[in-house]
Amino acid sequence: MNSMPYGQMGIIALQSCKELGIKIDNYLQEMRQDNSGNVPKTFLISTEEIRFSNGEGKVKLEETVRGKDIYILCDIGNYSCTYKMYGFTNHMGPDEHFQDIKRVVSAMGGKARRVTVIMPLLYEGRQHRRKGRESLDCAMALQELERLGVNDIYSFDVHDPNVQNAVPLLSFQNLYPTHEIIKKFITEEEDLRIDKSKMITISPDTGAMDRAIYYSSVLGLDIGLFYKRRDHSEVIGGKNPIIQHEYIGRDVEGMDALVIDDMIASGESIFDIAKELKKRKARKIYVATTFALFTEGISKFNKYYGEGLIDRVYSTNLTYLPEEVRKSPWFKEVDMSQYLATIMHYVNLDKSISPLTNAAKMIKEIL
Incomplete structure:
Protein backbone atom coordinates (compact mmCIF):
# COMPACT_ATOMS: atom_id res chain seq x y z
CA MET A 1 0.00 0.00 0.00
CA TYR A 176 -5.69 -16.64 -18.95
CA PRO A 177 -6.42 -19.00 -16.02
CA THR A 178 -3.55 -21.37 -16.89
CA HIS A 179 -1.66 -21.03 -13.60
CA GLU A 180 -4.75 -21.55 -11.43
CA ILE A 181 -5.93 -24.55 -13.47
CA ILE A 182 -2.54 -26.29 -13.39
CA LYS A 183 -2.15 -25.59 -9.65
CA LYS A 184 -5.55 -27.19 -9.00
CA PHE A 185 -4.76 -30.07 -11.39
CA ILE A 186 -1.49 -30.92 -9.64
CA THR A 187 -3.03 -30.57 -6.17
CA GLU A 188 -6.09 -32.74 -6.83
CA GLU A 189 -4.68 -35.62 -8.88
CA GLU A 190 -2.75 -38.10 -6.75
CA ASP A 191 -1.82 -40.51 -9.54
CA LEU A 192 -0.35 -37.81 -11.80
CA ARG A 193 2.53 -38.53 -14.18
CA ILE A 194 3.79 -35.26 -15.67
CA ASP A 195 6.45 -36.79 -17.87
CA LYS A 196 6.94 -36.69 -21.63
CA SER A 197 6.86 -40.48 -21.84
CA LYS A 198 3.67 -40.81 -19.76
CA MET A 199 1.52 -37.78 -20.55
CA ILE A 200 0.54 -35.73 -23.60
CA THR A 201 -1.44 -32.51 -24.14
CA ILE A 202 -4.18 -32.64 -26.76
CA SER A 203 -5.59 -29.80 -28.85
CA PRO A 204 -9.22 -30.62 -29.83
CA ASP A 205 -8.95 -28.54 -33.03
CA THR A 206 -6.60 -26.24 -34.93
CA GLY A 207 -8.10 -23.14 -33.28
CA ALA A 208 -7.02 -24.30 -29.81
CA MET A 209 -3.48 -25.16 -30.90
CA ASP A 210 -1.79 -22.07 -29.41
CA ARG A 211 -3.41 -22.77 -26.04
CA ALA A 212 -2.32 -26.43 -26.08
CA ILE A 213 1.22 -25.46 -27.13
CA TYR A 214 1.47 -23.17 -24.11
CA TYR A 215 0.36 -25.93 -21.73
CA SER A 216 2.78 -28.40 -23.32
CA SER A 217 5.70 -25.93 -23.09
CA VAL A 218 5.23 -25.12 -19.38
CA LEU A 219 4.58 -28.79 -18.47
CA GLY A 220 7.36 -30.13 -20.71
CA LEU A 221 5.08 -32.49 -22.66
CA ASP A 222 4.50 -33.47 -26.29
CA ILE A 223 1.38 -32.32 -28.11
CA GLY A 224 -1.24 -34.03 -30.25
CA LEU A 225 -3.90 -32.49 -32.50
CA PHE A 226 -7.38 -33.49 -33.60
CA TYR A 227 -8.55 -32.02 -36.88
CA LYS A 228 -12.33 -31.52 -37.11
CA ARG A 229 -13.52 -32.63 -40.55
CA ARG A 230 -16.83 -30.77 -41.00
CA ASP A 231 -19.72 -30.94 -43.45
CA HIS A 232 -19.76 -27.40 -44.86
CA SER A 233 -22.86 -28.06 -46.95
CA GLU A 234 -25.22 -27.61 -43.98
CA VAL A 235 -25.52 -25.66 -40.73
CA ILE A 236 -26.96 -27.18 -37.52
CA GLY A 237 -27.22 -25.13 -34.33
CA GLY A 238 -25.30 -22.27 -35.90
CA LYS A 239 -22.31 -24.35 -37.00
CA ASN A 240 -21.24 -26.96 -39.54
CA PRO A 241 -21.61 -30.50 -38.12
CA ILE A 242 -18.44 -32.52 -37.47
CA ILE A 243 -18.11 -35.66 -39.61
CA GLN A 244 -14.97 -37.07 -38.04
CA HIS A 245 -12.02 -36.19 -35.79
CA GLU A 246 -8.66 -36.97 -37.45
CA TYR A 247 -5.73 -37.44 -35.03
CA ILE A 248 -2.24 -36.08 -35.74
CA GLY A 249 0.50 -36.87 -33.21
CA ARG A 250 2.49 -39.54 -31.43
CA ASP A 251 1.16 -42.88 -30.17
CA VAL A 252 -0.86 -42.39 -26.95
CA GLU A 253 -1.03 -46.03 -25.83
CA GLY A 254 -0.63 -46.23 -22.03
CA MET A 255 -0.35 -42.45 -21.74
CA ASP A 256 -2.49 -39.91 -19.87
CA ALA A 257 -4.05 -37.19 -22.05
CA LEU A 258 -4.79 -33.59 -21.03
CA VAL A 259 -7.32 -32.10 -23.47
CA ILE A 260 -7.13 -28.27 -23.55
CA ASP A 261 -9.91 -25.97 -24.79
CA ASP A 262 -11.37 -22.53 -24.10
CA MET A 263 -14.92 -23.75 -23.48
CA ILE A 264 -17.21 -26.77 -23.28
CA ALA A 265 -20.60 -26.07 -24.89
CA SER A 266 -22.56 -29.27 -25.53
CA GLY A 267 -19.46 -31.42 -24.97
CA GLU A 268 -19.86 -33.44 -28.18
CA SER A 269 -16.31 -32.65 -29.34
CA ILE A 270 -14.89 -33.79 -26.00
CA PHE A 271 -16.89 -37.04 -26.16
CA ASP A 272 -15.67 -37.82 -29.69
CA ILE A 273 -12.06 -37.08 -28.75
CA ALA A 274 -12.32 -39.19 -25.58
CA LYS A 275 -13.61 -42.16 -27.63
CA GLU A 276 -10.83 -41.73 -30.21
CA LEU A 277 -8.16 -41.58 -27.49
CA LYS A 278 -9.57 -44.66 -25.77
CA LYS A 279 -9.53 -46.50 -29.12
CA ARG A 280 -5.82 -45.71 -29.20
CA LYS A 281 -5.52 -47.18 -25.66
CA ALA A 282 -4.89 -43.95 -23.73
CA ARG A 283 -4.84 -44.53 -19.96
CA LYS A 284 -6.55 -41.49 -18.36
CA ILE A 285 -8.25 -38.52 -19.97
CA TYR A 286 -8.37 -35.14 -18.26
CA VAL A 287 -10.05 -32.02 -19.64
CA ALA A 288 -8.98 -28.45 -18.80
CA THR A 289 -11.20 -25.61 -19.95
CA THR A 290 -11.79 -21.97 -19.01
CA PHE A 291 -15.58 -21.99 -19.38
CA ALA A 292 -17.85 -25.00 -18.82
CA LEU A 293 -21.27 -24.09 -20.24
CA PHE A 294 -22.89 -27.56 -20.44
CA THR A 295 -25.53 -26.26 -22.86
CA GLU A 296 -27.14 -29.71 -23.13
CA GLY A 297 -26.83 -30.79 -19.50
CA ILE A 298 -24.42 -33.21 -17.85
CA SER A 299 -26.11 -36.60 -18.34
CA LYS A 300 -23.61 -37.63 -21.03
CA PHE A 301 -20.68 -36.56 -18.83
CA ASN A 302 -22.04 -38.78 -16.03
CA LYS A 303 -22.41 -41.63 -18.53
CA TYR A 304 -18.90 -41.24 -19.97
CA TYR A 305 -17.39 -40.94 -16.49
CA GLY A 306 -19.21 -44.10 -15.42
CA GLU A 307 -17.85 -45.91 -18.50
CA GLY A 308 -14.29 -44.71 -17.76
CA LEU A 309 -13.99 -42.57 -20.89
CA ILE A 310 -13.43 -39.30 -18.98
CA ASP A 311 -11.61 -39.09 -15.65
CA ARG A 312 -11.87 -35.42 -14.70
CA VAL A 313 -12.96 -32.01 -16.02
CA TYR A 314 -11.28 -28.88 -14.65
CA SER A 315 -12.98 -25.54 -15.22
CA THR A 316 -13.14 -22.10 -13.59
CA ASN A 317 -15.94 -20.35 -11.71
CA LEU A 318 -15.72 -17.39 -14.13
CA THR A 319 -19.14 -18.31 -15.47
CA TYR A 320 -22.18 -19.88 -13.82
CA LEU A 321 -21.87 -23.49 -12.65
CA PRO A 322 -25.04 -25.32 -11.55
CA GLU A 323 -24.89 -27.04 -8.17
CA GLU A 324 -25.27 -30.48 -9.80
CA VAL A 325 -22.09 -29.81 -11.79
CA ARG A 326 -20.12 -28.70 -8.74
CA LYS A 327 -21.10 -31.87 -6.86
CA SER A 328 -20.27 -34.24 -9.73
CA PRO A 329 -17.36 -36.60 -8.96
CA TRP A 330 -15.79 -35.94 -12.38
CA PHE A 331 -15.76 -32.13 -12.02
CA LYS A 332 -13.25 -29.89 -10.23
CA GLU A 333 -13.96 -26.18 -9.83
CA VAL A 334 -11.02 -23.77 -10.15
CA ASP A 335 -11.62 -20.66 -8.03
CA MET A 336 -10.44 -17.48 -9.79
Whole structure:
Protein backbone atom coordinates (compact mmCIF):
# COMPACT_ATOMS: atom_id res chain seq x y z
CA MET A 1 0.00 0.00 0.00
CA ASN A 2 3.00 2.31 -0.44
CA SER A 3 1.55 3.41 -3.77
CA MET A 4 -1.25 5.96 -3.93
CA PRO A 5 -4.50 4.40 -5.25
CA TYR A 6 -5.90 5.82 -8.47
CA GLY A 7 -9.07 6.45 -6.52
CA GLN A 8 -11.15 4.85 -3.80
CA MET A 9 -12.06 1.40 -5.10
CA GLY A 10 -15.66 0.44 -5.69
CA ILE A 11 -16.96 -2.91 -6.98
CA ILE A 12 -20.35 -3.22 -8.66
CA ALA A 13 -21.10 -6.94 -8.83
CA LEU A 14 -24.24 -7.43 -10.86
CA GLN A 15 -26.70 -10.19 -9.97
CA SER A 16 -24.94 -12.56 -12.38
CA CYS A 17 -21.64 -12.16 -10.47
CA LYS A 18 -22.76 -11.76 -6.83
CA GLU A 19 -21.03 -14.89 -5.51
CA LEU A 20 -17.74 -14.14 -7.27
CA GLY A 21 -17.94 -10.48 -6.23
CA ILE A 22 -18.26 -11.38 -2.52
CA LYS A 23 -15.22 -13.67 -2.71
CA ILE A 24 -13.17 -10.96 -4.48
CA ASP A 25 -14.21 -8.42 -1.84
CA ASN A 26 -13.06 -10.75 0.98
CA TYR A 27 -9.62 -11.21 -0.63
CA LEU A 28 -9.25 -7.45 -1.17
CA GLN A 29 -10.07 -6.85 2.52
CA GLU A 30 -7.22 -9.23 3.47
CA MET A 31 -4.76 -7.63 1.00
CA ARG A 32 -5.44 -4.09 2.19
CA GLN A 33 -5.61 -4.64 5.93
CA ASP A 34 -3.04 -2.13 7.27
CA ASN A 35 -4.50 -1.45 10.76
CA SER A 36 -4.96 2.22 9.86
CA GLY A 37 -8.71 2.00 9.73
CA ASN A 38 -8.72 3.42 6.19
CA VAL A 39 -9.94 0.20 4.59
CA PRO A 40 -13.74 0.25 4.16
CA LYS A 41 -15.84 -2.60 5.53
CA THR A 42 -16.64 -3.57 1.95
CA PHE A 43 -15.67 -2.43 -1.52
CA LEU A 44 -19.00 -3.62 -2.89
CA ILE A 45 -21.48 -0.94 -3.96
CA SER A 46 -25.13 -1.83 -3.48
CA THR A 47 -27.24 -1.87 -6.63
CA GLU A 48 -30.82 -2.72 -7.44
CA GLU A 49 -31.63 -4.38 -10.76
CA ILE A 50 -35.29 -3.69 -11.43
CA ARG A 51 -37.48 -5.43 -14.01
CA PHE A 52 -40.92 -4.19 -15.04
CA SER A 53 -43.72 -6.65 -15.80
CA ASN A 54 -43.26 -6.24 -19.57
CA GLY A 55 -39.55 -7.12 -19.42
CA GLU A 56 -38.06 -3.62 -19.48
CA GLY A 57 -35.53 -2.85 -16.79
CA LYS A 58 -33.31 -0.35 -15.01
CA VAL A 59 -30.39 -0.34 -12.59
CA LYS A 60 -30.33 1.86 -9.50
CA LEU A 61 -27.17 2.65 -7.47
CA GLU A 62 -27.72 2.78 -3.71
CA GLU A 63 -24.69 5.04 -3.03
CA THR A 64 -22.48 7.58 -4.74
CA VAL A 65 -19.58 6.64 -7.03
CA ARG A 66 -18.19 10.17 -7.37
CA GLY A 67 -14.41 10.13 -7.77
CA LYS A 68 -14.17 6.35 -7.32
CA ASP A 69 -12.26 3.76 -9.32
CA ILE A 70 -15.19 1.52 -10.31
CA TYR A 71 -15.00 -2.16 -11.34
CA ILE A 72 -18.16 -3.63 -12.89
CA LEU A 73 -18.41 -7.45 -12.67
CA CYS A 74 -20.81 -9.26 -14.99
CA ASP A 75 -21.17 -12.88 -16.08
CA ILE A 76 -23.04 -12.70 -19.38
CA GLY A 77 -23.35 -16.50 -19.40
CA ASN A 78 -25.32 -16.79 -16.15
CA TYR A 79 -28.64 -18.26 -17.27
CA SER A 80 -29.79 -18.87 -13.68
CA CYS A 81 -30.83 -15.21 -13.28
CA THR A 82 -34.59 -14.91 -13.74
CA TYR A 83 -37.39 -12.34 -13.60
CA LYS A 84 -41.16 -12.28 -14.04
CA MET A 85 -42.49 -11.10 -17.38
CA TYR A 86 -46.18 -11.27 -18.38
CA GLY A 87 -46.72 -13.74 -15.54
CA PHE A 88 -44.08 -16.29 -16.51
CA THR A 89 -40.47 -16.76 -15.37
CA ASN A 90 -37.92 -15.60 -17.94
CA HIS A 91 -34.23 -16.56 -17.84
CA MET A 92 -31.75 -13.79 -18.63
CA GLY A 93 -29.58 -14.26 -21.70
CA PRO A 94 -26.28 -12.62 -22.72
CA ASP A 95 -28.07 -9.69 -24.40
CA GLU A 96 -29.87 -8.77 -21.17
CA HIS A 97 -26.72 -9.08 -19.05
CA PHE A 98 -24.82 -6.82 -21.44
CA GLN A 99 -27.68 -4.31 -21.34
CA ASP A 100 -27.34 -4.22 -17.54
CA ILE A 101 -23.65 -3.29 -17.87
CA LYS A 102 -24.69 -0.30 -19.98
CA ARG A 103 -27.40 0.56 -17.45
CA VAL A 104 -24.80 0.67 -14.65
CA VAL A 105 -22.54 2.98 -16.67
CA SER A 106 -25.56 5.17 -17.40
CA ALA A 107 -26.60 5.24 -13.72
CA MET A 108 -23.13 6.50 -12.74
CA GLY A 109 -23.68 9.55 -14.94
CA GLY A 110 -19.99 10.13 -15.63
CA LYS A 111 -19.17 10.75 -11.95
CA ALA A 112 -16.75 7.83 -11.49
CA ARG A 113 -13.06 8.63 -11.88
CA ARG A 114 -12.40 5.48 -13.93
CA VAL A 115 -14.71 2.70 -15.12
CA THR A 116 -13.40 -0.84 -15.66
CA VAL A 117 -15.63 -3.64 -16.96
CA ILE A 118 -14.60 -7.17 -15.94
CA MET A 119 -16.50 -9.52 -18.22
CA PRO A 120 -14.82 -12.96 -17.87
CA LEU A 121 -16.87 -14.48 -20.71
CA LEU A 122 -16.63 -11.86 -23.45
CA TYR A 123 -20.04 -10.85 -24.79
CA GLU A 124 -20.55 -12.25 -28.34
CA GLY A 125 -16.93 -13.45 -28.31
CA ARG A 126 -17.87 -16.32 -30.63
CA GLN A 127 -19.22 -13.84 -33.21
CA HIS A 128 -15.94 -12.00 -33.62
CA ARG A 129 -15.60 -11.88 -37.40
CA ARG A 130 -17.78 -11.57 -40.45
CA LYS A 131 -18.30 -14.28 -43.04
CA GLY A 132 -20.71 -13.04 -45.68
CA ARG A 133 -23.82 -11.07 -44.74
CA GLU A 134 -23.77 -11.37 -40.96
CA SER A 135 -23.43 -9.15 -37.92
CA LEU A 136 -20.20 -8.18 -36.14
CA ASP A 137 -21.66 -8.34 -32.64
CA CYS A 138 -18.52 -8.44 -30.48
CA ALA A 139 -16.83 -5.51 -32.23
CA MET A 140 -20.03 -3.43 -32.02
CA ALA A 141 -20.41 -4.18 -28.30
CA LEU A 142 -16.83 -3.13 -27.51
CA GLN A 143 -17.28 0.10 -29.45
CA GLU A 144 -20.51 0.78 -27.57
CA LEU A 145 -18.73 0.44 -24.20
CA GLU A 146 -16.02 2.78 -25.44
CA ARG A 147 -18.59 5.41 -26.45
CA LEU A 148 -20.23 5.13 -23.01
CA GLY A 149 -16.94 6.10 -21.34
CA VAL A 150 -15.60 2.74 -20.17
CA ASN A 151 -11.80 3.00 -19.74
CA ASP A 152 -10.71 -0.63 -19.41
CA ILE A 153 -12.11 -4.06 -20.31
CA TYR A 154 -10.81 -7.27 -18.75
CA SER A 155 -11.82 -10.66 -20.11
CA PHE A 156 -10.56 -14.25 -20.06
CA ASP A 157 -9.43 -16.58 -22.82
CA VAL A 158 -11.10 -14.58 -25.59
CA HIS A 159 -12.11 -16.72 -28.58
CA ASP A 160 -10.11 -14.43 -30.88
CA PRO A 161 -8.09 -11.66 -29.12
CA ASN A 162 -7.81 -9.80 -32.46
CA VAL A 163 -11.32 -8.47 -31.81
CA GLN A 164 -9.68 -5.79 -29.64
CA ASN A 165 -8.61 -4.11 -32.90
CA ALA A 166 -12.18 -2.78 -33.02
CA VAL A 167 -11.28 -0.45 -30.11
CA PRO A 168 -7.58 0.40 -30.61
CA LEU A 169 -7.64 3.29 -28.10
CA LEU A 170 -9.37 1.31 -25.34
CA SER A 171 -7.40 -0.70 -22.76
CA PHE A 172 -8.35 -4.33 -23.45
CA GLN A 173 -6.72 -7.08 -21.38
CA ASN A 174 -7.11 -10.75 -22.31
CA LEU A 175 -6.24 -12.87 -19.25
CA TYR A 176 -5.69 -16.64 -18.95
CA PRO A 177 -6.42 -19.00 -16.02
CA THR A 178 -3.55 -21.37 -16.89
CA HIS A 179 -1.66 -21.03 -13.60
CA GLU A 180 -4.75 -21.55 -11.43
CA ILE A 181 -5.93 -24.55 -13.47
CA ILE A 182 -2.54 -26.29 -13.39
CA LYS A 183 -2.15 -25.59 -9.65
CA LYS A 184 -5.55 -27.19 -9.00
CA PHE A 185 -4.76 -30.07 -11.39
CA ILE A 186 -1.49 -30.92 -9.64
CA THR A 187 -3.03 -30.57 -6.17
CA GLU A 188 -6.09 -32.74 -6.83
CA GLU A 189 -4.68 -35.62 -8.88
CA GLU A 190 -2.75 -38.10 -6.75
CA ASP A 191 -1.82 -40.51 -9.54
CA LEU A 192 -0.35 -37.81 -11.80
CA ARG A 193 2.53 -38.53 -14.18
CA ILE A 194 3.79 -35.26 -15.67
CA ASP A 195 6.45 -36.79 -17.87
CA LYS A 196 6.94 -36.69 -21.63
CA SER A 197 6.86 -40.48 -21.84
CA LYS A 198 3.67 -40.81 -19.76
CA MET A 199 1.52 -37.78 -20.55
CA ILE A 200 0.54 -35.73 -23.60
CA THR A 201 -1.44 -32.51 -24.14
CA ILE A 202 -4.18 -32.64 -26.76
CA SER A 203 -5.59 -29.80 -28.85
CA PRO A 204 -9.22 -30.62 -29.83
CA ASP A 205 -8.95 -28.54 -33.03
CA THR A 206 -6.60 -26.24 -34.93
CA GLY A 207 -8.10 -23.14 -33.28
CA ALA A 208 -7.02 -24.30 -29.81
CA MET A 209 -3.48 -25.16 -30.90
CA ASP A 210 -1.79 -22.07 -29.41
CA ARG A 211 -3.41 -22.77 -26.04
CA ALA A 212 -2.32 -26.43 -26.08
CA ILE A 213 1.22 -25.46 -27.13
CA TYR A 214 1.47 -23.17 -24.11
CA TYR A 215 0.36 -25.93 -21.73
CA SER A 216 2.78 -28.40 -23.32
CA SER A 217 5.70 -25.93 -23.09
CA VAL A 218 5.23 -25.12 -19.38
CA LEU A 219 4.58 -28.79 -18.47
CA GLY A 220 7.36 -30.13 -20.71
CA LEU A 221 5.08 -32.49 -22.66
CA ASP A 222 4.50 -33.47 -26.29
CA ILE A 223 1.38 -32.32 -28.11
CA GLY A 224 -1.24 -34.03 -30.25
CA LEU A 225 -3.90 -32.49 -32.50
CA PHE A 226 -7.38 -33.49 -33.60
CA TYR A 227 -8.55 -32.02 -36.88
CA LYS A 228 -12.33 -31.52 -37.11
CA ARG A 229 -13.52 -32.63 -40.55
CA ARG A 230 -16.83 -30.77 -41.00
CA ASP A 231 -19.72 -30.94 -43.45
CA HIS A 232 -19.76 -27.40 -44.86
CA SER A 233 -22.86 -28.06 -46.95
CA GLU A 234 -25.22 -27.61 -43.98
CA VAL A 235 -25.52 -25.66 -40.73
CA ILE A 236 -26.96 -27.18 -37.52
CA GLY A 237 -27.22 -25.13 -34.33
CA GLY A 238 -25.30 -22.27 -35.90
CA LYS A 239 -22.31 -24.35 -37.00
CA ASN A 240 -21.24 -26.96 -39.54
CA PRO A 241 -21.61 -30.50 -38.12
CA ILE A 242 -18.44 -32.52 -37.47
CA ILE A 243 -18.11 -35.66 -39.61
CA GLN A 244 -14.97 -37.07 -38.04
CA HIS A 245 -12.02 -36.19 -35.79
CA GLU A 246 -8.66 -36.97 -37.45
CA TYR A 247 -5.73 -37.44 -35.03
CA ILE A 248 -2.24 -36.08 -35.74
CA GLY A 249 0.50 -36.87 -33.21
CA ARG A 250 2.49 -39.54 -31.43
CA ASP A 251 1.16 -42.88 -30.17
CA VAL A 252 -0.86 -42.39 -26.95
CA GLU A 253 -1.03 -46.03 -25.83
CA GLY A 254 -0.63 -46.23 -22.03
CA MET A 255 -0.35 -42.45 -21.74
CA ASP A 256 -2.49 -39.91 -19.87
CA ALA A 257 -4.05 -37.19 -22.05
CA LEU A 258 -4.79 -33.59 -21.03
CA VAL A 259 -7.32 -32.10 -23.47
CA ILE A 260 -7.13 -28.27 -23.55
CA ASP A 261 -9.91 -25.97 -24.79
CA ASP A 262 -11.37 -22.53 -24.10
CA MET A 263 -14.92 -23.75 -23.48
CA ILE A 264 -17.21 -26.77 -23.28
CA ALA A 265 -20.60 -26.07 -24.89
CA SER A 266 -22.56 -29.27 -25.53
CA GLY A 267 -19.46 -31.42 -24.97
CA GLU A 268 -19.86 -33.44 -28.18
CA SER A 269 -16.31 -32.65 -29.34
CA ILE A 270 -14.89 -33.79 -26.00
CA PHE A 271 -16.89 -37.04 -26.16
CA ASP A 272 -15.67 -37.82 -29.69
CA ILE A 273 -12.06 -37.08 -28.75
CA ALA A 274 -12.32 -39.19 -25.58
CA LYS A 275 -13.61 -42.16 -27.63
CA GLU A 276 -10.83 -41.73 -30.21
CA LEU A 277 -8.16 -41.58 -27.49
CA LYS A 278 -9.57 -44.66 -25.77
CA LYS A 279 -9.53 -46.50 -29.12
CA ARG A 280 -5.82 -45.71 -29.20
CA LYS A 281 -5.52 -47.18 -25.66
CA ALA A 282 -4.89 -43.95 -23.73
CA ARG A 283 -4.84 -44.53 -19.96
CA LYS A 284 -6.55 -41.49 -18.36
CA ILE A 285 -8.25 -38.52 -19.97
CA TYR A 286 -8.37 -35.14 -18.26
CA VAL A 287 -10.05 -32.02 -19.64
CA ALA A 288 -8.98 -28.45 -18.80
CA THR A 289 -11.20 -25.61 -19.95
CA THR A 290 -11.79 -21.97 -19.01
CA PHE A 291 -15.58 -21.99 -19.38
CA ALA A 292 -17.85 -25.00 -18.82
CA LEU A 293 -21.27 -24.09 -20.24
CA PHE A 294 -22.89 -27.56 -20.44
CA THR A 295 -25.53 -26.26 -22.86
CA GLU A 296 -27.14 -29.71 -23.13
CA GLY A 297 -26.83 -30.79 -19.50
CA ILE A 298 -24.42 -33.21 -17.85
CA SER A 299 -26.11 -36.60 -18.34
CA LYS A 300 -23.61 -37.63 -21.03
CA PHE A 301 -20.68 -36.56 -18.83
CA ASN A 302 -22.04 -38.78 -16.03
CA LYS A 303 -22.41 -41.63 -18.53
CA TYR A 304 -18.90 -41.24 -19.97
CA TYR A 305 -17.39 -40.94 -16.49
CA GLY A 306 -19.21 -44.10 -15.42
CA GLU A 307 -17.85 -45.91 -18.50
CA GLY A 308 -14.29 -44.71 -17.76
CA LEU A 309 -13.99 -42.57 -20.89
CA ILE A 310 -13.43 -39.30 -18.98
CA ASP A 311 -11.61 -39.09 -15.65
CA ARG A 312 -11.87 -35.42 -14.70
CA VAL A 313 -12.96 -32.01 -16.02
CA TYR A 314 -11.28 -28.88 -14.65
CA SER A 315 -12.98 -25.54 -15.22
CA THR A 316 -13.14 -22.10 -13.59
CA ASN A 317 -15.94 -20.35 -11.71
CA LEU A 318 -15.72 -17.39 -14.13
CA THR A 319 -19.14 -18.31 -15.47
CA TYR A 320 -22.18 -19.88 -13.82
CA LEU A 321 -21.87 -23.49 -12.65
CA PRO A 322 -25.04 -25.32 -11.55
CA GLU A 323 -24.89 -27.04 -8.17
CA GLU A 324 -25.27 -30.48 -9.80
CA VAL A 325 -22.09 -29.81 -11.79
CA ARG A 326 -20.12 -28.70 -8.74
CA LYS A 327 -21.10 -31.87 -6.86
CA SER A 328 -20.27 -34.24 -9.73
CA PRO A 329 -17.36 -36.60 -8.96
CA TRP A 330 -15.79 -35.94 -12.38
CA PHE A 331 -15.76 -32.13 -12.02
CA LYS A 332 -13.25 -29.89 -10.23
CA GLU A 333 -13.96 -26.18 -9.83
CA VAL A 334 -11.02 -23.77 -10.15
CA ASP A 335 -11.62 -20.66 -8.03
CA MET A 336 -10.44 -17.48 -9.79
CA SER A 337 -11.53 -14.95 -7.14
CA GLN A 338 -8.11 -14.47 -5.54
CA TYR A 339 -6.47 -13.96 -8.94
CA LEU A 340 -9.10 -11.38 -9.94
CA ALA A 341 -8.76 -9.61 -6.59
CA THR A 342 -4.99 -9.35 -7.11
CA ILE A 343 -5.50 -7.97 -10.63
CA MET A 344 -7.90 -5.32 -9.32
CA HIS A 345 -5.54 -4.47 -6.44
CA TYR A 346 -2.63 -3.90 -8.85
CA VAL A 347 -4.71 -1.89 -11.34
CA ASN A 348 -6.14 0.34 -8.60
CA LEU A 349 -2.59 1.16 -7.50
CA ASP A 350 -1.54 1.74 -11.14
CA LYS A 351 0.97 -1.11 -10.95
CA SER A 352 1.87 -3.29 -13.92
CA ILE A 353 0.01 -6.62 -14.01
CA SER A 354 2.67 -8.27 -16.21
CA PRO A 355 3.98 -10.40 -13.30
CA LEU A 356 0.45 -11.79 -12.88
CA THR A 357 -0.16 -12.52 -16.55
CA ASN A 358 3.11 -14.39 -17.11
CA ALA A 359 2.26 -17.73 -15.53
CA ALA A 360 5.24 -19.75 -16.86
CA LYS A 361 7.57 -18.92 -13.95
CA MET A 362 4.93 -19.65 -11.28
CA ILE A 363 4.01 -22.96 -12.95
CA LYS A 364 7.67 -24.01 -13.03
CA GLU A 365 7.89 -23.33 -9.28
CA ILE A 366 4.81 -25.53 -8.66
CA LEU A 367 6.27 -28.36 -10.75
